[in-house]
Amino acid sequence: MSNTSIKITSEKLNLDKCYEFVTDDSCGGIVAFVGTVRNSTQKKEVIQLEFSTYQTMAIKEMQYIAEVALKKFSIKKIAIHHAEGMLQIGDIPVIIVVSAPHRKAAFEACEFAIDTLKETVPIWKKEHFSDGEVWVNAHP
Amino acid sequence: MNLKVLLFGISKELIGATSIVFSVSSNTTILEFKTQLKKQYPQVTEINSYAIAVNESYASNETVLKENDIIAIIPPVSGG
Numbered sequence: 275m276s277n278t279s280i281k282i283t284s285e286k287l288n289l290d291k292c293y294e295f296v297t298d299d300s301c302g303g304i305v306a307f308v309g310t311v312r313n314s315t316q317k318k319e320v321i322q323l324e325f326s327t328y329q330t331m332a333i334k335e336m337q338y339i340a341e342v343a344l345k346k347f348s349i350k351k352i353a354i355h356h357a358e359g360m361l362q363i364g365d366i367p368v369i370i371v372v373s374a375p376h377r378k379a380a381f382e383a384c385e386f387a388i389d390t391l392k393e394t395v396p397i398w399k400k401e402h403f404s405d406g407e408v409w410v411n412a413h414p
Numbered sequence: 415m416n417l418k419v420l421l422f423g424i425s426k427e428l429i430g431a432t433s434i435v436f437s438v439s440s441n442t443t444i445l446e447f448k449t450q451l452k453k454q455y456p457q458v459t460e461i462n463s464y465a466i467a468v469n470e471s472y473a474s475n476e477t478v479l480k481e482n483d484i485i486a487i488i489p490p491v492s493g494g
Contacts, residue, residue, distance in 0.1 A: 327422075330470055331486065332493075356493060367493075368493070368494050391494050392492075394472075396467070397492070397494075398422060398424070398491060400423075409492070411462065411489075411490035412424040412461055412492075
């Protein structure tokens, strides 16, 4: 049975499903990171966020992160789900849930997974403002 | 040889297509490909920096391109 659940979807992400996936009798704790769309960036009001992905490669990179996390930390299971398409303020672009026998490993693995995802997974975010739009990190 | 180049995020908008066919000679490295891309599409220099993926994996400048490789231009990622 697989210890990883990796998904990119244009549907609403489901925290319960991630939670159920990682649940395991050998575990003493579950850590979840839920990313949410913030209403401002650098004092500018954001109206909505658009996520586009290189889906096949993004899935591979997310799977790789999950496998590295399983090797590097004493965790049992990990779910990494990411949304694509147009998201509104308060919507959830990413969920990472990790289960482990002891909490420290779960916290560390969860932080490692979201930090690495933000550096390596080919997903791009476009911020839409009332007076324009911009691809995040794209310009000097 | 003609290689398919996939475009994402800002590179898709700058070049105005989701993919292009790019002609390179055999044994072209990624570094050489980047130079040729810049010549043909000077607008790519508007991006902060970008990585290149070959067949869905990140490639280094020394990687040599082969027939049927699928290249992707990966602008700075911003997921999460």
